[in-house]
Amino acid sequence: MSKFQRSTGKKGAQKINTASLPxxxxxxLFFFMTxxxxxxxxxxxxxxxxxxxxxxxxxxKNLASFIYIGEPLPNLQATxxxxxxxxxxxxxxxxxxxxxxxxxxxxxxxxxxxxKMLVSLKIDKNTKMQIVSDVKMALRRANALKIMYANIPVDxxxxxx
Amino acid sequence: xxxxxxxxxxxxxxADIAFLLLIFFLVTTTMDTDTGLLRQLPPIPDPxxxxxxxxxxxxxxxxxxKVNKDNMLLVEGEIIDISELRDVTKEFIxxxxxxxxxxxxxxxNIPFFGMVRVAKQAVIxxxxxxxxxxxxxxxxxxxxxxxxxxxxxxxxxxTWGKPYEELNEEQTAxxxxxxxxxxxEAEPKKIGGE
Numbered sequence: 418m419s420k421f422q423r424s425t426g427k428k429g430a431q432k433i434n435t436a437s438l439p440x441x442x443x444x445x446l447f448f449f450m451t452x453x454x455x456x457x458x459x460x461x462x463x464x465x466x467x468x469x470x471x472x473x474x475x476x477x478k479n480l481a482s483f484i485y486i487g488e489p490l491p492n493l494q495a496t497x498x499x500x501x502x503x504x505x506x507x508x509x510x511x512x513x514x515x516x517x518x519x520x521x522x523x524x525x526x527x528x529x530x531x532x533k534m535l536v537s538l539k540i541d542k543n544t545k546m547q548i549v550s551d552v553k554m555a556l557r558r559a560n561a562l563k564i565m566y567a568n569i570p571v572d573x574x575x576x577x578x
Numbered sequence: 579x580x581x582x583x584x585x586x587x588x589x590x591x592x593a594d595i596a597f598l599l600l601i602f603f604l605v606t607t608t609m610d611t612d613t614g615l616l617r618q619l620p621p622i623p624d625p626x627x628x629x630x631x632x633x634x635x636x637x638x639x640x641x642x643x644k645v646n647k648d649n650m651l652l653v654e655g656e657i658i659d660i661s662e663l664r665d666v667t668k669e670f671i672x673x674x675x676x677x678x679x680x681x682x683x684x685x686x687n688i689p690f691f692g693m694v695r696v697a698k699q700a701v702i703x704x705x706x707x708x709x710x711x712x713x714x715x716x717x718x719x720x721x722x723x724x725x726x727x728x729x730x731x732x733x734x735x736x737t738w739g740k741p742y743e744e745l746n747e748e749q750t751a752x753x754x755x756x757x758x759x760x761x762x763e764a765e766p767k768k769i770g771g772e
Contacts, residue, residue: 446596446603467716469719472613472615473615474611538614543711545709545710546715549712556619567612574717574720
């Protein structure tokens with residue numbers, strides 16, 4: 418303390434005013450608070466979505482429902498096996514549960530938004546199409562026809578593995 | 579009055595508290611915006627309704643893209659590599675030489691363009707096997723969408739000098755009518771699947 422006082426007492430370096438530091442930090446804080454999206458579901462499966470160049474941004478996240486398909490996590494494979502499974506919200510589900518899930522998701526939206534509902538399919542790239550086709554069929558039956566195949570945006574697809 | 583002041587709260591630690599919160603949000607933030615290929619699924623056909631004649635599209639108007647369980651690509655009966663798919667699709671959509679085996683062109687009046695000859699019935703049909711890998715399936719879809727977007731984009735630049743995304747609603751509709759080419763996802767077949 419005394420050291421500082423001595424330097425200001427003489428004509429040393431000017432002390433930087435840190436009074437506005439909290440303001441700056443708060444500004445940053447609010448920025449990150451607003452852009453933060455808390456992860457809503459805990460993934461129980463491994464999903465690496467494929468690369469694609471033509472992906473469009475998902476503009477309204479609140480209108481989207483998510484269906485995850487992939488192999489269960491390694492520590493869950495003892496109980497659930499290693500075959501690709503469907504995850505809705507927080508639990509493993511079967512294809513037959515999709516209709517209920519969609520109805521429930523649709524119910525939770527405003528009436529005006531129900532027609533704009535979109536289903537985002539987050540599917541692991543090594544999944545076989547059989548389960549994907551079954552899900553697509555279930556979605557058609559549930560009349561949820563607007564879908565989005567989630568992907569990682571890239572400039573060029575380099576490899577397919 | 580000047581002597582007795584209310585004790586001020588020490589705000590020196592304010593920055594520390596704010597920093598702590600800031601770091602928490604920094605760590606939990608996931609900046610990634612979701613992207614994906616937008617598609618529209620066909621509604622379930624009403625079983626009480628008869629299939630109308632529109633369903634019967636002439637063979638030359640369909641680009642049949644098949645992906646088998648070994649992720650091999652068969653386009654119009656020829657095995658090709660996925661890198662060639664975009665050009666093949668573009669040629670199919672445009673049909674520059676009015677080839678016999680490419681989509682039939684019909685005279686049509688489109689706003690902004692007037693009377694033009696367009697391949698009104700051209701359809702891209704994507705068929706996959708139950709055993710196809712999803713990653714490959716999506717890559718094929720991506721190529722098909724990319725080819726169509728490229729063709730539309732070129733037309734937009736030729737006509738208005740600006741890319742497809744910047745067109746207004748009527749212009750977009752006109753371009754979409756010019757090069758329609760819907761991509762249909764047929765129900766998968768189990769051909770020699772696992």
